[in-house]
Amino acid sequence: SQELEQSPQSLIVQEGKNLTINCTSSKTLYGLYWYKQKYGEGLIFLMMLQKGGEEKSHEKITAKLDEKKQQSSLHITASQPSHAGIYLCGADKSNDYKLSFGAGTTVTVRA
Amino acid sequence: KAGVTQTPRYLIKTRGQQVTLSCSPISGHRSVSWYQQTPGQGLQFLFEYFSETQRNKGNFPGRFSGRQFSNSRSEMNVSTLELGDSALYLCASSRDGRGYTFGSGTRLTVV
Numbered sequence: 589s590q591e592l593e594q595s596p597q598s599l600i601v602q603e604g605k606n607l608t609i610n611c612t613s614s615k616t617l618y619g620l621y622w623y624k625q626k627y628g629e630g631l632i633f634l635m636m637l638q639k640g641g642e643e644k645s646h647e648k649i650t651a652k653l654d655e656k657k658q659q660s661s662l663h664i665t666a667s668q669p670s671h672a673g674i675y676l677c678g679a680d681k682s683n684d685y686k687l688s689f690g691a692g693t694t695v696t697v698r699a
Numbered sequence: 700k701a702g703v704t705q706t707p708r709y710l711i712k713t714r715g716q717q718v719t720l721s722c723s724p725i726s727g728h729r730s731v732s733w734y735q736q737t738p739g740q741g742l743q744f745l746f747e748y749f750s751e752t753q754r755n756k757g758n759f760p761g762r763f764s765g766r767q768f769s770n771s772r773s774e775m776n777v778s779t780l781e782l783g784d785s786a787l788y789l790c791a792s793s794r795d796g797r798g799y800t801f802g803s804g805t806r807l808t809v810v
Binding site for chain 2: 619621636
């Protein structure tokens with residue numbers, strides 16, 4: 589079972605359009621991680637958020653952690669085919685060196 | 700710098716056999732974690748090691764074990780393989796249990 593709720597489960601976006609993925613926990617998070625995965629391959633680190641209200645950006649990807657540290661969003665601006673893949677949020681929920689993961693969001697970018 | 704290296708990339712084993720997977724962390728990283736990824740259960744935490752000590756363990760049967768060597772390299776072993784052990788096994792390293800970098804994984808198929 590997944591300990592983090594990720595939504596949507598999948599989405600298809602036209603190239604050049606924006607998209608947002610959400611990750612929600614019922615508990616306060618000590619750290620929230622966003623990863624990208626190509627099917628059957630390893631996880632590529634995108635961003636780590638630790639402080640409530642924190643926002644980080646890298647190229648066209650922005651991630652935020654809400655003030656209560658229970659929800660995070662990942663926003664991609666002007667999507668490109670290279671953004672296609674599975675996006676996973678992982679959270680440190682109890683400060684014990686273990687990450688719990690959401691089920692993932694599959695992103696398809698159509699030209 | 701070199702990333703997290705997992706060997707082998709692919710493995711096919713027969714039920715009842717045992718298997719050993721290897722993970723070499725990023726230089727300077729002393730924490731190594733192992734995760735199992737399956738289509739049904741997603742990413743599940745197996746265990747985490749720091750300086751040769753297991754600090755946390757997930758809810759897996761005793762057939763799953765691991766260890767870490769003085770050079771921080773880690774191995775995980777699965778004995779008496781079952782069909783349900785077929786999965787992508789991912790290793791992640793970090794300096795101190797924060798900011799995890801994942802390897803490309805080992806795809807284990809049990810027949």
